[in-house]
Amino acid sequence: xxxxxxxxxxxxxxxxxxxxxxxxxxxxxxxxxxxxxxxxxxxxxxxxxxxxxxxxxxxxxxxxxxxxxxxxxxxxxxxxxxxxxxxxxxxxxxxxxxxxxxxxxxxxxxxxxxxxxxxxxxxxxxxxxxxxxxxxxxxxxxxxxxxxxxxxxxxxxxxxxxxxxxxxxxxxxxxxxxxxxxxxxxxxxxxxxxxxxxxxxxxxxxxxxxxxxxxxxxxxxxxxxxxxxxxxxxxxxxxxxxxxxx
Amino acid sequence: xxxxxxxxxxxxxxxxxxxxxxxxxxxxxxxxxxxxxxxxxxxxxxxxxxxxxxxxxxxxxxxxxxxxxxxxxxxxx
Numbered sequence: 001x002x003x004x005x006x007x008x009x010x011x012x013x014x015x016x017x018x019x020x021x022x023x024x025x026x027x028x029x030x031x032x033x034x035x036x037x038x039x040x041x042x043x044x045x046x047x048x049x050x051x052x053x054x055x056x057x058x059x060x061x062x063x064x065x066x067x068x069x070x071x072x073x074x075x076x077x078x079x080x081x082x083x084x085x086x087x088x089x090x091x092x093x094x095x096x097x098x099x100x101x102x103x104x105x106x107x108x109x110x111x112x113x114x115x116x117x118x119x120x121x122x123x124x125x126x127x128x129x130x131x132x133x134x135x136x137x138x139x140x141x142x143x144x145x146x147x148x149x150x151x152x153x154x155x156x157x158x159x160x161x162x163x164x165x166x167x168x169x170x171x172x173x174x175x176x177x178x179x180x181x182x183x184x185x186x187x188x189x190x191x192x193x194x195x196x197x198x199x200x201x202x203x204x205x206x207x208x209x210x211x212x213x214x215x216x217x218x219x220x221x222x223x224x225x226x227x228x229x230x231x232x233x234x235x236x237x238x239x240x241x242x243x244x245x246x
Numbered sequence: 247x248x249x250x251x252x253x254x255x256x257x258x259x260x261x262x263x264x265x266x267x268x269x270x271x272x273x274x275x276x277x278x279x280x281x282x283x284x285x286x287x288x289x290x291x292x293x294x295x296x297x298x299x300x301x302x303x304x305x306x307x308x309x310x311x312x313x314x315x316x317x318x319x320x321x322x323x
Contacts, residue, residue, distance in 0.1 A: 129285055174281065 003028035006080040010034040010063050011090030013041035015189035019215035020087055020222045021045055025054030027223055032076055033058045063090045063116030073123035082127050085226045088117035089139040098152045106153045113157035121168055134177040135226045138165050142185045145245045162237055169235030178234040180225050185241025187213045208243030258286045268310035294321050
């Protein structure tokens with residue numbers, strides 16, 4: 001259980017981020033619901049958490065901006081006195097074949113997905129060090145583990161997150177801070193809804209379990225990595241993908 | 247200032263106060279690694295309200311170096 005803990009979930013307005021925020025709150029954590037695009041959706045996440053008896057606070061921040069993340073760390077520390085669990089979930093896609101991918105499509109995806117995680121870790125880790133505890137969970141992807149045609153930028157960012165996870169895990173391990181990555185497979189969200197039926201069938205054929213995953217599958221895994229039950233686990237990539245990356 | 251510094255160093259590096267002198271080298275004598283030094287700097291900044299930029303860190307080899315560095319910043323006690 002996460003009673004008394006404070007968690008920040010980036011990109012928690014919808015999809016996997018919302019499910020993670022709700023699960024952490026259900027386990028007793030006070031949750032900072034970060035968003036950048038839609039305040040409405042973030043407030044919806046907060047409402048869902050409050051309706052279930054939890055505590056949440058929506059805060060806008062563009063994680064791709066270094067200084068904004070510094071401000072975010074300040075705000076969270078002022079309000080709650082510190083952070084216990086940092087979940088770097090915020091992510092975007094700009095899919096396309098490499099020959100047609102614009103420089104902007106590449107940069108935008110890397111800036112949010114990979115640099116965003118660096119930015120938050122950079123600003124929150126002094127606090128973790130001081131408390132000699134903390135859980136950092138980076139949401140990677142099966143695309144970062146296996147690669148995925150049409151997602152060179154996204155896959156690069158998600159593979160980058162794995163390198164970031166392992167390095168920071170080594171740096172902070174002696175202070176009791178756990179840094180892990182979760183690599184979701186094919187999860188039913190807005191991000192995957194836009195696929196054609198044919199493409200969807202092809203993906204499902206590549207999943208040993210022959211079915212897609214749910215956002216709750218990911219949320220439960222993140223909750224485990226946030227909890228004392230996983231205190232001896234660091235630097236790992238947990239693939240939650242129905243066996244896709246075996 | 248030395249006494250206060252010794253207290254902080256002892257706490258952060260897990261060494262005995264008696265083993266710390268102005269001549270003590272952080273890495274060699276007090277067995278501090280880079281993370282220890284980062285934490286030490288954070289604690290010093292918090293206690294004395296000053297700021298020690300990363301680029302100055304390599305100049306601070308001994309406890310005495312820190313004292314003279316802080317004196318240059320106008321911190322005497």
